[in-house]
Amino acid sequence: MLNYESDIANIGVPADAAEIIARAKELDEKSVFLEGLSERLNFLGVSCTPNDRELMLEEVKARYRTVLGISCPRTVVEWVRGTVPSASKRRNNYELCMALEMDFEQTADFFKRYFLTLPWGCKSRIDAVFLYCIYHRKPYSLATKMLEESKDFILQENAHTATAQIFQTILSTDDDAAFMDYLSAHCYGNEQQFQTARAKIIEETDLAKQHILAEDYNGKLSPERLNSAVIAALLNYRYQPDRDSEFLHELPKRYTESLPNDVTLGKILKGEKTSYETLRKTLILLKLYNFYTDAVNDDESIQSNYSDFYAELNSVLDNCGFAPIWLDHPFDHIILSCANTLDPIVTLYDVNERN
Structure with a gap:
């Protein structure tokens, strides 16, 4: 079972942004899903390792036929071949768990550990x-x-x-x-499923805007530019980087994909359809920015602030129906690593400037 509290002890104090990125890239290349799949298949009596992809694929296909009575979807085939699973079409996730004969608790655990999301969004x-x-x-x-x-x-x-x-x-x-x-x-519908999360993001966005306006000594920021200013405050750039930019090549894909930008933040604030990943990442970034804008962080308070931030963030994520912070996810790892430094916001800016 998961032990999220161990994240506090295991994160370590990073030397700089380069070290944070290097570790996150290692995680991005690690197939968490295949580790979970091989673990489950071994439990079911099939001896295999995460590298035995063809063997696992053969077994998964057989289980779809015998347990579910259907052919294994192409999406799941690609997961077993190494594509990082998505939770956007959750029927695939649940069907795989049923094909692997998981019960209620095992399904919940597999979702959290290996799909890196929460199950049972029962709206x-x-x-x-x-x-x-x-x-x-x-x-x-x-x-x-x-x-x-x-x-x-x-x-x-x-x-x-x-x-x-x-x-x-x-x-x-x-x-x-x-x-x-x-x-x-x-x-x-989608808009109803994450009402609590949207309300919390709106609340945190309003707080971020207050922080930004407090620094706008010349009064140059117009209301129309505030969403752009929030994105700049969160990530140290105004717009989503071009997909061909060096930024995206250096940082892990699971960090950069679904990051908020002007458009997606506007959609969230208007209650329009937005992906689970974008909602979750937006909320986490807002919490990091607002928490450490208010916190007094020095050598003596880094660890206590970090512990408070970790606990507060996980509580908010749970209330909003999102997966808790999980160190094996490159995005979560970068956020926690930045939080464990003297100036978390500046450290995250350094991470995003690696181009």
Whole structure:
């Protein structure tokens, strides 16, 4: 099982931005998913290592046929061949867990450790169906039937049932018809699924703008430019770098992808559809900037501030339905490494200037 508290002890104090980047690049090249897959297959009696990709692929394909009764999707095939898994189409993630015969707790652990995201976002129709079926040990055939029957359910955009309440109701409902009735009344779109996260990002963005305006001694910043100023304050550049720039070649892909920019920040603030990764990274960057803009950081307070930041950030991520900080993720590793320096904001700026 995960022990996130060990991150505080294991992060170490980086010498400089170059060391932070080097370690993050090592993590980016490390196939966390394949480590988890080989671990699970060994548990199921298939002797393999993360390097035995063809052997693992053969076993995964066989399990899709025998356990689920379907062909292994191309997306999952590419995961086993080395592509970093995405959680954007979560049905693939849940189906793989079912093919590997994971129970409720094992699925949750696999999502956190190897998909680097949280399961059971039960305001989503797909998550809710798989939560119901995996928790109550229903067959995959029922999950596909429920997904097909619920695909035309009307999104309840004006309902505001708490995610935790929906989660507990699904766990306590072991009746297929009753679950489908409940799902039809609690089916939400993307904008509804991360309401708490969006509200927190808006709150943190407003705080960041206050910090920025406090430094705008000449009063040159207009309201229209404040979102750009926030991005500059978070990352030390105004716009998302060009994909062909040296910046993106030097920094790990899992750090640079889905970073916020003017456009995505504007979408978040307007309540428009934004990816899970962008929401999570935006919130983390805002927390780092606001926390250390207010904190007094010196040689004696670095560790206590770092511990406070770590605890506060993980609490916020949990409340918003996001995965906690995890050292094996290059983005999270860079953020924690910067937080463990004398000037975390400047250190992050140094990281982003490696071009």
